[in-house]
Amino acid sequence: MAETLTSLCVFLLLLYPVKPQDDARPLLDEFRGGFSAAGNNMSLDGVAGVDNNGFLLLTDFSAMALGHGFYSHPIQFKNSSGEVMSFSTSFAFAIVPQPGIQGGDGMAFAISPVKGIPGGDSGSYLGLFNTSNNGNSSNHILAVEFDTFQSVQFGEPDGNHVAIDINSISSIKSTPVMQFKGNDTNGTPLNLTSSQIIQAWIDYNSPTNQLDIRLSTDSAKPSSVLLSSKVNLSEILNESMYIGFSAATGLAASSHGILGWSFNVNGDAKSLDLSQLPKIQLPTAATGTKKNRRGLIVGVSASCALAVILLTALSFYIVRRKKMADVVEEWEHNIGPHRFPYEELKKATKGFKEKELIGSGGFGRVYRGILPNSDTQVAVKRISQHSKEGLRAFISEVSTIGRLRHRNLVQLLGWCRREADLLLVYEFMPNGSLDNHLFDEPKSVLSLLELIL
Secondary structure (H helix, E strand, C coil), X not given: CHHHHHHHHHHHHHHCCCCCCCCCEEEXXXXXXXXXXXXXXXXXXXXXXXXXXXXXXXXXXXXXXEEEEEXXXXXXXXXXXXXXXXXXXXEEEEEEECCCCCCCCEEEEEEECCCCCCCCCCHHHCCCCCCCCCCCHHHCCEEEEEECCCCHHHCCCCCCEEEEEECCCCCCEEEECEECCCCCCCCEECCCCCCXXXXXXXXXXXXXXXXXEEEECCCCCCCCCCEEEXXXXXXCCCCEEEEXXXXXXXXXXXXXXXXXXXXXECCCCCXXXXXXXXXXXXXXXXXXXXXXXXXXXXXXXXXXXXXXXHHHHHHHHHHHHHHHCCCCCHHHHHCCCCECCHHHHHHHCCCCCHHHEEEEECCEEEEEXXXXXXXXXEEEEEECCCCCCHHHHHHHHHHHHHHCCCCCCCCEEEEEEECCEEEEEEECCCCCCHHHHHHCCCCCCCCHHHHHC
């Protein structure tokens, strides 16, 4: 009897072999058509949420915000021998800038030892790292970023690139965004903030340590690779990790969203059919107070009608006063040296009169001014409201020049923002700039010693 049972077990094992632990198996097929059934399988934090259509919105148009959307369950990335297994993922995303404003800062697909990446910062850190832990080997984070804002301090090439990050927002390799279709080998430029639905494929081949990234606005996976790098993940990935997405905004905001997602270990992730994905529903920018509905009731006495008119006029006056006042948001306390009140700069430049104008350029006009409280001469740069790069130039100068201190560089004393008015306050140079003495007709001649100093 025992011999018969043994023979039967051997026969069954030969007929139906047990799959080894490392066998390829699809992990995330449930989100290929959207996140309607995400339920407890997605962990969201920050401003992230899923709308009724199944669109995973990581960030809205809020400034200095972040959002995470991670798969709730850990994924095994190492086999029984401790070797990193191959993996593949495809997902469709869309980045939509706030109307009339150049957006920022970008989003990333991330593999992390914890879901949600606690401690991630907004702005250029994309919700992945912060000033304290950036670059630490203990992070154990691999990310592929889709960056829409150039952060010079991190050595980024431009404001529209794809990059590979390991434990740091300073990428190990990056490239400008191009897309390939089908078997094409000639890529065409692709703007990440074009509001188009873009599909990304990320494939890691463990035997060759090859990480490949592809992009396209089509459903079919292109044969040409956008970015490729040799990356040994044996010391980066733990045995089990969490996978998901992170996005952040800075002073300028964009909406970052994921429409569908597929992931696989030891096999290719299935491409998404873009035509079957949920429609994008964007949040509206909260930029003002809601208008109160007014209704007229027939038969209301003249005195009540007059009271309504007076109340409306008073409300309009209060709203206008509030609109014209300097608006100070929470994020503005951390970006620059000193914030000047708008009225102080207006008084210093005598209402930005033409006779106080000392220069003009592509980004705006510069006025001479005297600060009323200290009688200090200053140069006030008023960035043009019609410049497409106005806000970007303002952010760049405050975040970079504001931290520089050198005797040969004009010092940024402070800044001011009131609605569309962007003002930068510099120390005044009575002798003008060096280029005036070199190329224009100067009022005075500098000595050789002055030029050297």
